[in-house]
């Protein structure tokens with residue numbers, strides 16, 4: 001398999017990320033990560049806490065530059081772009097759901113969801129405003145004019161997902177998107193992500209949630225920054241295989 | 245790209261911190277502005293009030309005391325010029341006129357000044373109403389006097405100090421009925437509320453020789469050398485500038501002193517130099533406080549702003565957009581503080597002027613001039629530059645690191 005296969009939407013090749021730990025020693029948070037995230041597929045990144053899942057997601061998003069290795073999207077080598085270019089690439093291609101949501105708590109639900117629309121427009125176009133309202137409704141949220149700091153964790157998580165979807169990105173990068181949700185809401189989010197994959201988007205989820213893993217087409221299992229053998233967990237492997 | 249909706253939301257959600265910051269900046273700016281504006285208003289106002297008093301001759305002593313009593317009509321005791329000097333002065337040909345100034349009586353709490361019609365005409369240019377006094381039982385009132393033209397009154401002996409107690413005088417009406425025949429134009433000085441009448445009448449009231457032959461009821465010069473008493477001060481209007489200096493030299497002797505009020509005021513300001521230094525020190529201190537407030541405010545606002553700015557970066561927002569939000573938030577607050585400070589500073593200066601004017605009779609018109617605007621602009625500029633700091637810090641740090649930390 002060539003990492004430079006033009007047909008491949010998004011791929012990472014031999015990623016290596018090293019950090020300094022508290023004592024100043026270098027350690028590899030990720031090493032030897034090679035994977036493809038095809039359009040129309042859900043990829044689940046699983047692994048114990050501290051295994052590098054968020055780090056991998058940030059690499060894919062161009063938030064973090066790997067120490068070595070490559071991130072490609074279409075013909076673009078994202079990992080060798082400059083910072084502003086990576087920001088622009090992320091702005092145009094990625095819908096981000098962060099582990100801690102990262103809502104702008106001064107803003108209301110609608111304002112948070114429409115924030116990405118302000119990056120390129122003087123005011124939020126009414127079509128995007130309507131889209132935001134639909135997303136809010138679809139996620140069972142109320143369009144209240146209170147700052148999002150007043151909402152529950154579950155509500156905040158759903159606002160974060162709605163914001164990631166506003167600009168209809170080709171890639172969705174979600175860090176534990178169902179961690180704060182009850183079963184019903186988690187199921188609805190999983191369904192939404194499945195629907196997005198169905199629309200041809202590349203969906204990448206860091207998750208512990210079986211509900212999401214069971215719908216994934218690919219599962220990347222991380223352990224101390226390395227990819228484990230595929231389908232180490234026969235249960236996960238079976239499910240992923242079923243759907244493929 | 246429009247940062248304003250987010251800036252506005254930040255301002256609204258953090259309104260108490262924002263208001264506190266605005267008020268802090270405004271308080272500092274207004275204090276500095278009021279101090280400088282008021283100091284200038286005082287200097288200009290007193291100079292304007294003394295402007296028409298060309299040369300003053302009085303008994304040797306403190307020029308400041310004479311200035312305060314003769315021009316600013318503050319209660320005080322002054323020694324009298326010896327009669328011989330007074331006579332020589334009143335009949336000096338190098339002057340266009342010499343107007344004696346005599347005190348000792350009051351009406352409705354305002355001083356009655358004995359002088360000549362020439363000084364009244366000179367101070368007022370032309371009268372606002374009526375005519376100057378031509379007889380002893382006539383008077384002219386200042387522009388702001390509540391006494392009307394045509395009114396009659398009997399002078400009260402003594403000048404009330406601060407308008408109420410008359411400790412060392414025995415208040416009683418004395419002398420003849422006096423009719424007000426004219427009103428002066430505004431002069432911007434305490435003379436605006438005073439009452440002017442012929443000096444001869446004042447002398448008469450105090451049982452002094454009245455400057456003219458026995459039985460001669462004339463008013464104004466020439467004065468009879470044998471029947472002219474000493475006066476506390478005289479205002480001299482020289483014919484030329486050369487004459488002014490000649491006169492000043494001629495009456496700077498053991499028996500008298502002569503000085504230009506403008507000069508005395510300058511000296512007064514330099515005597516009050518300590519006060520001015522204190523004021524400018526205060527102005528500097530307040531400015532330093534404002535700048536510290538801005539720095540502290542910017543650092544505090546950092547805490548509100550930085551996590552949100554990092555979020556925007558993580559979402560892929562353009563750098564300019566993030567910078568505009570970071571800068572716009574603090575810059576708006578600094579601008580609001582400076583504008584509010586200018587307005588409040590002018591208001592403060594205006595209030596103090598009103599209060600001082602009511603107290604002294606010197607008309608004070610506070611203005612905002614270049615130095616005040618300069619202070620405002622420099623604080624604004626400093627604030628606007630410091631407001632770049634959050635934007636700079638957010639852009640500089642590694643995004644992954646920032647995300648992990650905040």
Ligand SMILES: Nc1ncnc2c1ncn2[C@@H]1O[C@H](COP(=O)(O)OP(=O)(O)O)[C@@H](O)[C@H]1O
Pocket residue numbers: 019020021029047048049050051052053054055056644645648
């Ligand atoms: N910016 C960073 N600097 C140093 N170490 C980091 C940084 N980010 C993550 N790490 C470390 O890298 C490892 C992987 O972290 P992370 O990807 O967040 O794990 P996970 O999301 O799987 O829980 C952890 O040991 C974490 O402490």
Ligand SMILES: [Mg+2]
Pocket residue numbers: 053054055099175
């Ligand atoms: Mg994580």
